[in-house]
Amino acid sequence: MINYEENIEVRGARVHNLKNIDVTIPREKLVVITGLSGSGKSSLAFDTIYAEGQRRYIETFSAYARQFLGGLERPDVDKIDGLSPVIAIEQKTTSKSPRSTVGTITEIYDFLRLLFARAADAYSYNTGEKMVSYSDDQIKELIKTSFSDKKINVLAPVIKSRKGHYRELFEQIAKQGFVKVRVDGEIQDIRKGMKVDRYKTHDIEIVIDRLKITQTPELDKRLTESINTAMYSGDNVLMILEEGTAEPRYFSRDLMCPATGISYPVPEPNTFSFNSPKGMCPHCNGLGKVYRINEDKIFPNRKNSIKAGGIAPLGEYKNSWAFKQLETIASRYQFELTDAIKDIPDEALNVILYGGKESFEVDSKTLGVKRTYKIDYEGIAHFIKSQFDESNSTSLRRWAKDYMDKKECPDCQGSRLRQESLYFKIGQRNIAELSQMDISELAIFFDGLFPKLDTNQQKIAEEILKEIKVRLRFLLDVGLDYLSLSRSSKSLSGGEAQRIRLATQIGSQLVGVLYILDEPSIGLHQRDNRRLIKSLQSLRDIGNSVIVVEHDRDMIENADHVIDIGPRAGRHGGEIISQGTPSDLKNHNTLTADYITGKREIPVPKRRRPGNGNAIVLTGCSGNNLKNISAAFPLGKMIGVTGVSGSGKSTLINETLYPIMNAHYFNGVKKPMPYKKITGLEFVDKVIDINQSPIGRTPRSNPATYTGVFSEIRSLFTKTPEAAIRGYKPGRFSFNVKGGRCETCQGGGLRVIEMNFLPDVYVACETCNGKRFNRETLEIRYKGKSIADVLEMTINEAVEFFENIPKIYRKLKTIQDVGLGYISLGQQSTTLSGGEAQRIKLATELSKRDTGNTFYILDEPTTGLHFEDIRVLMEVLNKLVDKGNTVLVIEHNMDVIKMVDYILDIGYEGGREGGKIVARGTPEEVARDKKSYTAKFLMQELNKHREMAKKGSEQRAETIVHR
Structure with missing residues (x-):
């Protein structure tokens, strides 16, 4: 049983x-x-x-x-x-929203917001003094004790340092029954008429009451009413001005700076959320980044003239309104459109970029009289910014973005929060500073925080701190100590995202x-x-x-x-x-x-390739956690970039080296991370990046369509005699367009039967029986096979079938060479495993003609691969390098690392403690490095290989003796 x-x-x-x-x-x-x-x-x-x-x-x-x-x-x-x-807990990546961070997806940031809302101390952003707040009864007692037997004015502030004429405000105050106001420090009678300079900044307070503080019951009642009225009119702030003095004293129900009177609303969790209007920085809307005009992109070469296309967004001179305005600006500032941009006066360039309105007179040489000209120019920079901010056209916004850079928000310095939120502190740290710490650093901070809190704070914070510390511990346990809570979730690798979800589940x-977990070790160093x-x-x-x-x-x-x-x-x-x-x-x-x-193994090469003697040298890399490092990439070799998770491998290769090379060879637009110099690009013809993004998200995508081989196959079918007679074009053999596909299932091969509250049922289309194409299309045959039969073939069968068609054969052979001979040409991409999808991407790139000087970049190509799959993959990569190409792999897998010719090991740790070159050289040289974590595991792998080789030779010797 x-x-x-x-x-x-x-x-x-x-x-x-x-x-x-x-x-x-x-x-x-x-x-x-x-x-x-x-x-x-x-x-x-x-x-x-x-x-x-x-x-x-x-x-x-x-x-x-x-x-x-x-x-x-x-x-x-x-x-x-x-x-x-x-x-x-799958490999699928987390949210791509720029508002999603490690802190929000682990919920640690939610607990932090609660902690700051309930237990933080507030400080003034003007003076740095601790903020205070009072109840109405406390305010009344403070006034009675501080101003005993003195005449005071109870004031309600309504305008603080703002320009305007305020006519309507004064009329409104008068209607409410108040007769006096204090304007810029002077008390005036509102009934005599009020007039202020609209272009100057003003401070305006309503005089709610004027009274002498005496210890009588009547005064007590009057003071209570005055405080209530002043708080209502002054938005929870009132001022007490002793007669004969100039400096008022502030009181507030909210948090308030006693020196300057600025107040903060009572904090709540949303006060610290960059996804809420109550907490987000108003300048960047809580994103921490803003797009700024880059003048160097507008004037890419200042030696060029405006007429020769020196202003990139306008191009070369043409008879248009924009150039007519530029000619008018040239007349005003006395330069020619044929002058080099570097010789144009700065004042004129400022008008060209940021616009201006002006009328001026110029002597007309032909008429001998003065003529009036008018500049009314928006400015190129303003036009670009308005298109980016307001245009509904995707192409226009993309055009505008070409002349802009994404910069840290100058108002919040990338913290995403409004000014007031950053002046609430716990343990002398604000919430943004805690979010920017590495998880390991943050765990140490919270371990030592409780004794530093006062008694009330300890009572409030005790349970919240427990929750935060438990979640931090789980993140440390799954090897994510190098991340910070402010790290954007879209920058996480699949392995990191999965381990975060794992930590969240352990915490529950x-x-x-x-x-059920899908390869949680991806992206994780052996350590x-x-x-x-x-x-x-x-x-x-x-x-x-x-x-x-x-x-x-x-x-x-x-x-x-x-x-x-x-x-x-x-x-x-x-x-x-x-x-x-x-x-x-x-x-x-x-x-x-x-x-x-150990019966089978991926062998260590008998010798390491010497390379071709040239190298690409990248100097002064300082993006993310990189510590101003320089790295040489010897060409004609297989290079392995190793190091613990978060050490800076992806920053150096994917965010710095690849964007530089892509821009150089293919005019790529992605901006590289900061670096000083790169040399050796002339020794390489092109760069190819094979990353981990999926090959298709719909059932209509398949290996044949992704690799482009289906286009060749469709062209081949159009050349058959029957197709030529009928006049069929390649589109006839596509299941994505009308004409040749079955219209009952629209080329899907399946029909969806909606079952309301039961799951939808998929049945083979009764018209085409799952073949996807109509009868007329299926009648066209090549070597006895219809287009549907070809899509059903495995790659192994198709290689044999198309061996005499070089264009098709070459692409199919590369798919077979990377170990995917068993999949069918028309297999839905959604049914492919992660390892299969990545190898199809690799095969697509390998099928292109290599020049012998191609630089390939692969990011963890062993994702989803078995030992045997890795052996097959390495055979393919080795063939590429043997032809003279350079292959760079970012890897943790020791079976790959032991086979490369040159290792660049980055560390020592992840996050802030990483970003340095720890070791470089052949695997044997790196394995001897005492400081490298990779070296320890690499030495074990090489020793194991030597023992296996020794055992194998002894067994062979015994066999010979026995014979």
């Missing part, structure tokens, strides 16, 4: 390539599902187990509610028993949940892997089941149960080929077991 309390039982799973498999997964254990990329791991974990868990959860809702939520399709599985509530302390494994084990130990789709050797060896899917990928995978403890796995004859035990 099956015990559902101990196991999750999956019976007859057939999703994607799964071969009707049965599998038993132990509950409350750390279970790793491994296997080749495309073997069916994600199909089992996410598309079967997680999908069924989600579907069952939605089925608990009423039929009425389900019709609004939309149902989930039942996965193709006979049954799943023993299933707990399921939470998936749920029990009895099934967690931090142990911490990640401990975090997953802690999730298991409190009573949860944890399933991890993973290739990492350490994760597999530390699992309680390992399920190996294979034996190969795609149609040749989808079977359970091994399951049991890690020890059991080593006894099975599978590819995974062979790599774990």
